[in-house]
Amino acid sequence: MFSRLLLTKKAVPSFVNRIPTRFISFDAASQPRLRIGSTVPNFKAPSTQGDIQFHDYIGKSWTILFSHPADFTPVCTTELGAFAKLKPEFDKRNVKLIGLSAEDVEKHKSWIKDIRDVSLNGGEFTYPIIGDSSKEVAYLFDMVDEEGFKNLKSGPIFTIRSVFIIDPAKKVRLIMTYPASCGRNTSEVLRVVDALQQADKAGVATGVNWIPGDDVIIPPSVSNEAAKEKFGDFKEVKPYLRFTKV
Incomplete structure (x- = not known):
């Protein structure tokens, strides 16, 4: 040992x-x-x-x-x-x-x-x-x-x-x-693994309390035109806050 x-x-x-x-x-x-x-x-x-x-x-x-x-x-x-x-x-x-x-x-x-x-x-x-x-x-x-x-x-x-x-x-x-x-909250650890892996896979962010199946956030660095091409439909709440599905 x-x-x-x-x-x-x-x-x-x-x-x-x-x-x-x-x-x-x-x-x-x-x-x-x-x-x-x-x-x-x-x-x-x-x-x-x-x-x-x-x-x-x-x-x-x-x-x-x-x-x-x-x-x-x-x-x-x-x-x-x-x-x-x-x-x-x-x-x-x-x-x-x-x-x-x-x-x-x-x-x-x-x-x-x-x-x-x-x-x-x-x-x-x-x-x-x-x-x-x-x-x-x-x-x-x-x-x-x-x-x-x-x-x-x-x-x-x-x-x-x-x-x-x-x-x-x-x-x-x-x-x-x-x-x-x-x-510790092991369910939260599992949730953030899902969020990290989803972000890496789709180039998105996840909002508060996100779980798989919820809408994701389009990063502000992605223009509306690029977002439309990449994700299709999305919902714009504020110019910097846009939701879509993956």
Whole structure:
């Protein structure tokens, strides 16, 4: 088992070589920043399904990485089970799931038994959970909360609960961050996957609360003439707000 995260040379920022496990020499200026449009870092780490090379795991699929601060925690237990229940829907959309918790893989495997009991009626749990007991992946993905930064040199480090939606080009397309007390909405994660994929496919935008089948928005950069040619009929509410069907 890996005692530390192994990062591939191609994707390793220069700061990584300067920061040992537990971030003893932490420098705030070197903290990585992942934004929408960033290429996700590549790394190699243990998981409940063997060692994960992250870019290889993504392959040509969409991927959702979601993090947890610790095993055997109540909110996280319900979330992992909910993602497992929805996995067939993510599979239909060419989306891989992968969790992360800031403890070791053997503890994850014990935790999975509870998740199966609580949410899956004893059924199979089929996606991997990364072991990140050193919290180096959490650091790499900017998943350390404010109190954690204060304790980088000593004391406990608590990771935040983040969701990253990553496309097949390995670009970050959406980031959600939740406090410890608030459970994630897995249906919303599925909805935004649909919205992102629809936008990519048709060159459109999706409005508030959009779900598949709803009208979409024609981007303002598309002229009325081009919109007519591309989409056929459309409804103009304002010169900058035009709806159509796809």
